[in-house]
Amino acid sequence: xxxxxxxxxxxRHIGNADTEAPGPxxxxxxxxxxxxxxxxxxxVLDDQGRVRKHVNLFVNDAxxxxxxxxxxxxxxxxxxxxxxxxSGG
Amino acid sequence: MQRIxxxxxxxxFTLSPEGGEGRITSHVFTGDPVTAVLHDxxxxxxxxxxxxxxxxxxxxxxxDQGSNWKEIAAPAHEEEKGKxxxxxxSGEWPPKKEGPSVEMIWTLVPGGADxxxxxxxxxxxxxxxxxxxxxxxxxLNRSLWNQPSRPHWFGGGYDSPGIHxxxxxxxxxxxxxxxxxxxxx
Numbered sequence: 374x375x376x377x378x379x380x381x382x383x384x385r386h387i388g389n390a391d392t393e394a395p396g397p398x399x400x401x402x403x404x405x406x407x408x409x410x411x412x413x414x415x416x417v418l419d420d421q422g423r424v425r426k427h428v429n430l431f432v433n434d435a436x437x438x439x440x441x442x443x444x445x446x447x448x449x450x451x452x453x454x455x456x457x458x459x460s461g462g
Numbered sequence: 463m464q465r466i467x468x469x470x471x472x473x474x475f476t477l478s479p480e481g482g483e484g485r486i487t488s489h490v491f492t493g494d495p496v497t498a499v500l501h502d503x504x505x506x507x508x509x510x511x512x513x514x515x516x517x518x519x520x521x522x523x524x525x526d527q528g529s530n531w532k533e534i535a536a537p538a539h540e541e542e543k544g545k546x547x548x549x550x551x552s553g554e555w556p557p558k559k560e561g562p563s564v565e566m567i568w569t570l571v572p573g574g575a576d577x578x579x580x581x582x583x584x585x586x587x588x589x590x591x592x593x594x595x596x597x598x599x600x601x602l603n604r605s606l607w608n609q610p611s612r613p614h615w616f617g618g619g620y621d622s623p624g625i626h627x628x629x630x631x632x633x634x635x636x637x638x639x640x641x642x643x644x645x646x647x
Contacts, residue, residue, distance in 0.1 A: 412533065416517040419563035420539040427516040436605065441559045449557040 374390050375447045378454045379413070387413045399430060400443035402453060417455055427458045469496035474510050488528055504578055506524060509597060511536075511567035511583075519564050519585075522596055537564055537583045537600040538590035538624070562587055566620070571628040571645035574635025582638070584625030588615055590640065606640075615645030 383390065390413050394405035406412040407414040417424050424440040431437070432455040437445045447453065468475040474496045476488035479645040491512060504520040506523040510531070521536040539577025542561035583591040583600065590603040596638060602644075606612070615623035620643075627641030641647050 381519070386514075386520075413519075415536070415538075416514075419518060421541050421559045421561040421563055423559055423563070425516060425518055441557070 374449060377402065377406055377453045377455065379418060380457050382457060383413070383416055385456070387416055389396045396447060398443060399437055399439075399445045399447055402447050403421055403443060429456050429458070430454065431456065433443065466502060467499045469499040469510070473577075475497055490528070490531065491522075498567050498570045498583075500572065500581070502572045502581070504572060504575065505596075507596060508580065509570050510563045512571060513566050519567055521567065521597055534597045535599055537567065537585055537589065537593075537602075539563060539589065539602060562589070564589065565622055566616065566624065568626045569628055571630065574630050574632065577635050582628045582630070584640065585630050586620055586624035587622030588612060588624060588642065588645070590625055590628070599614075612629045615642055618643035 374395045376393050377391060379387070379390045387410060390406065390410045392409065394402045396402035396405055403417070415427060417428055422441075424430055424437070424443070424444060429436055430443070432447060432451055433447055437443060439445055464479055465487070466477040468477065469488035473489055473494055475486055476489040479485075481614040484636045491510060495513045495515070496510050497513045500509040502509070506527065509529050510524075512520040512521060512522065519536050522531040522532050524531045541561045542559065548607050559624060567583050567585050569584040571582045571584070573582065577594075577595055581593045581597055583593070588607070591600045592603060592605050593600045617623055620623045623645055624643055626641055626643050629639040631637040631639070639647060
């Protein structure tokens with residue numbers, strides 16, 4: 374199962390959602406995560422299921438290529454990170 | 463009790479009169495942009511719309527005059543069913559999704575006196591949403607969304623057009639008037 378780690382900034386909104394979930398793609402891993410924590414979905418994805426503009430997902434050390442369908446493949450021992458951009462000067 | 467609710471970029475403030483002046487008696491959603499607040503005079507419920515930037519549009523409701531808040535469903539566009547995603551092993555570059563996503567709740571307005579629990583939400587990029595269960599669920603007004611003129615609306619101060627005003631006719635709750643920036647009334 375892949376390991377998913379959410380940015381600490383999300384904890385005050387959705388609690389500690391870090392977990393492990395199965396799936397061959399980022400979309401399927403996240404679907405399993407959101408099934409257990411439905412509120413988390415809208416914080417990471419927009420109405421169309423795209424990654425929100427200022428959120429980024431990494432599989433290990435590479436940003437996901439497909440931000441619309443999240444079809445990037447995931448291996449069993451991969452780690453997925455949900456991060457957000459920092460803004461300000 | 464008289465009070466003023468102030469939705470700000472740094473949270474929701476409540477000012478209450480004290481000695482002839484207003485004093486801040488409550489500050490919630492500290493640091494979060496609150497784009498609209500509604501006190502529903504029909505049942506005293508409070509609603510606060512947030513735009514969390516990175517994390518999108520959220521809606522909260524208080525059933526006890528602001529002592530406690532609960533996140534409820536925010537208005538959202540239906541996910542469009544387009545071309546299915548490609549097989550990840552095919553090497554084909556996936557298509558882009560073009561469907562809309564709510565960018566901001568600009569106004570929250572109660573329905574008529576004869577419509578308990580009905581709330582209207584005017585949003586960017588131009589969707590009018592209605593809830594009949596105090597914000598637990600929302601539906602897009604499709605007749606407005608499908609108006610032939612809508613593609614000609616444009617942003618006024620924001621990048622996208624938005625509905626900033628919803629007026630419910632007190633004589634007939636089925637009759638509403640909208641203000642659209644920029645798209646007329």
